[in-house]
Structure formats: C-alpha cells, structure tokens
Amino acid sequence: MNIVVDHISYHVEVYGTGPPLMLLHGFTGDSSTWAPFIPILAKDRQIIVMDIIGHGKTASPAEKQHYHIEHAAYVMKKVLESLKINSVDLIGYSMGGRLALSFAIIYPDMVSNLILESASPGFKTEEERKERRIQDKQLGDYILTSGLLKFVNRWENIPLFATQSRLSSAVKEQIRSQRLSNNAIGLANSLEQMGTGSQVSWWDRLETLKCRTLLITGDLDKKFCQLAAEMQEKGNCMEWINVKDAGHAIHVEKPKIFGTIVSEFLSNSS
Numbered sequence: 001m002n003i004v005v006d007h008i009s010y011h012v013e014v015y016g017t018g019p020p021l022m023l024l025h026g027f028t029g030d031s032s033t034w035a036p037f038i039p040i041l042a043k044d045r046q047i048i049v050m051d052i053i054g055h056g057k058t059a060s061p062a063e064k065q066h067y068h069i070e071h072a073a074y075v076m077k078k079v080l081e082s083l084k085i086n087s088v089d090l091i092g093y094s095m096g097g098r099l100a101l102s103f104a105i106i107y108p109d110m111v112s113n114l115i116l117e118s119a120s121p122g123f124k125t126e127e128e129r130k131e132r133r134i135q136d137k138q139l140g141d142y143i144l145t146s147g148l149l150k151f152v153n154r155w156e157n158i159p160l161f162a163t164q165s166r167l168s169s170a171v172k173e174q175i176r177s178q179r180l181s182n183n184a185i186g187l188a189n190s191l192e193q194m195g196t197g198s199q200v201s202w203w204d205r206l207e208t209l210k211c212r213t214l215l216i217t218g219d220l221d222k223k224f225c226q227l228a229a230e231m232q233e234k235g236n237c238m239e240w241i242n243v244k245d246a247g248h249a250i251h252v253e254k255p256k257i258f259g260t261i262v263s264e265f266l267s268n269s270s
Contacts, residue, residue, distance in 0.1 A: 002057075005078045008066055011057035012050040012079055016042030019112075021089045021266070022080070023049050024096030026249070027190060028155060028179045030056025033093075037251070037259055045266075048088070050079060052096065054186025054194075062185060067193035070200070073103040077110065089113040089266060093251060095190075098122065098199060104213075105205050113266060114213040117258075118224045118248045121202035121231065132197030140188035151187070152179045163220050163247030175252070206234040213238045214265045218246030218253065239265075 002009045013031055015038050023034045031049035041047050051058035053067055053075070065071065076099070080088060089112050092100025097119020104111040123129045143151045156164075156176060164172065192198065213235060215228040219242050232238045241261055243250050251258040 003079050003082050005075045006066070008053065008061060008075075009059045010050055010053070010075060010079060012048065012083075014083065015047040015049075016045055018045040019089065020046045020048060020080075020083075020085045020087075021091065022076070023047065024052065024090070024092040024100050025049075025055065026094035026096050028055070028152075028182060028187060029093070029096075030178060030182070032056070032178060033175075033252075036255055037262070040259055040263070045089075046085075048080075048083065048085075050076075052099065052190075052194075054190040055182055058186075060183035060186025060189070062189075064189050064193050067189045068198070069099055069102050069194050070106065072099055072194065073106050076103050077107055080110065086110065087112050089115075091115040091117070091262065092119060093117040094119060094248065095194065098196070099194075101202060102199070104209060104211055105202055108208075108210045111211045114209070114211045115216065115262060115265065116213065117216045117250055118218070118221060119215075120196065120224070120227045121206060122196050122199045124201055124203050129197045129199075129201075132195060133192075134197075136191040136195040136197050140191040143184050143188045143191075148180055148182065148184050148187075151184075152176060155179070160221075160248050163218070163253060164249065167253065171252070203234065206231060206238075207236055209235055209237060211237070214261075215240040216243065216250055216258070216261060217241075218243050218248060218250050220245065220247045224248065 025033045030051045054060045090100040097116040104114050217224045217228045228240050232240045246254045
C-alpha cells in the first residue's frame with residue numbers, strides 16, 4: 001500500500017496479526033531486504049515494513065527537507081497513526097537503525113522494544129559531522145554525475161561490506177539488483193540529508209531511552225563493535241550481542257542466527 005504524508009507517497013507493507021513490529025532497512029536497501037524474516041516473524045506479530053524516503057517504491061523528491069532524519073521519524077509516526085498503531089517494536093539496520101533510534105528518542109512513548117543492528121547515535125563532535133557532510137556531498141554528486149551503475153559498483157566494494165564477498169553468487173546478485181532499482185536523486189539526497197554528517201548527535205540522549213534496547217553487531221565489524229560498547233555504557237537498558245564471524249549486515253550474512261536473536265529478545269520482553 002501507499003501512505004501519503006505531506007504530499008509524499010511512502011510504500012508500506014503489512015503482514016500478519018498481533019503485537020506490531022516495524023523493520024527499517026539500510027542505505028541503498030528497501031523493504032524487500034527483510035523478506036526472508038517476514039514468514040517467521042509474522043506468525044505471531046503484525047509486521048510493518050516501509051521503504052524509507054529516496055529508496056525502493058517510496059517517492060524520491062528533489063526537495064531535500066523531506067530527507068532530514070527528524071522528518072523521517074515524523075513520517076514514521078504518521079504512518080503508524082494511519083495504521084492505528086500507538087506503540088511498536090522497532091528493528092533498524094545501519095541507516096535504518098539510526099532512524100529507529102531517532103524515533104525512539106523523539107517519540108519515546110511509541111516504542112516498546114528497540115533492536116539496533118550495526119547502528120550508531122551519530123558523530124560526537126561538529127568537526128566530525130562537518131567532515132562527513134563534505135564526504136557525503138561528494139559521494140552524492142558522484143551518484144548524480146556518474147550514474148547508479150558506477151555508484152553501485154563502487155559502493156559494494158567498500159571495506160564495510162568486505163565480508164559479503166563470502167555470500168553465494170545468487171545472494172550477491174539479489175542485493176546488487178535491489179540496489180540498482182533505487183533512484184539516483186533519492187540516494188544522493190539521503191546521503192546528504194540523512195547521513196551521520198547531517199544527523200544530530202544522540203549520544204547525550206541515550207541515557208533517556210525508556211524502551212528495552214538490543215544492540216547487534218558482527219565481530220568482524222570492528223568500528224561498530226566499538227560503537228556498541230560505548231553505547232552500552234551510556235544507555236541504561238541496553239543489551240549487546242556480538243555475532244561471531246559476521247560483518248556489518250548480520251541479517252544478510254547470518255540470517256538464521258539473526259532471526260533467532262530477534263525472536264528470543266522479543267519473546268522475552270515483558
């Protein structure tokens with residue numbers, strides 16, 4: 001289905017019945033990346049997946065203000081309200097994890113349980129944010145000038161995804177095909193407006209989180225393991241699971257383990 005918020009059409013899919021669980025994909029992804037988990041999770045839950053602005057079947061407007069992460073959190077609120085959902089469990093991966101965390105901080109009464117896969121609260125200093133904004137602007141310009149194919153060729157070979165070289169050819173081709181289905185303007189605007197350079201830092205707000213929170217990282221993703229360790233120290237209700245022999249995208253590299261972790265965490269929620 002499509003849900004319109006502020007004249008922008010957002011693609012949303014809903015499966016199953018029961019306590020609502022919303023899943024948010026990462027940069028260059030879309031809601032289809034969660035497809036393997038839907039049959040399992042929808043057995044006793046209502047599953048909501050949506051394409052974040054600039055991705056998948058959701059619109060990719062040229063106006064950049066629609067991409068701010070706080071606005072994206074507001075859109076999530078309106079989408080849930082249109083589905084008559086007052087409170088939700090959230091899973092977010094990478095960029096989607098930053099959005100999920102932002103939503104939980106801005107709308108604390110709307111989140112029951114929070115699962116963050118390879119996510120961060122943003123940069124701690126303005127100097128770091130400024131440097132990343134420059135990098136993201138350059139990469140966004142590269143997408144627009146060189147085209148989606150050259151960008152995807154470059155993106156899938158960055159060190160963050162090195163461990164995905166071990167995936168089967170079929171899985172790698174599926175990921176590549178999905179990335180290529182995105183919109184160049186949408187990805188460029190997402191980088192510039194929703195990236196860690198533009199996002200407000202949530203480090204000082206982690207201790208205010210009221211919902212039970214699980215951090216999931218892969219032990220080969222050293223940067224995000226360090227971030228998770230620091231986040232756990234700051235937060236009051238955070239658990240952390242570090243998956244062996246996995247990189248940044250645990251749900252892709254170790255889907256069975258990821259699914260078990262999620263199911264057990266949610267089933268143990270009070």
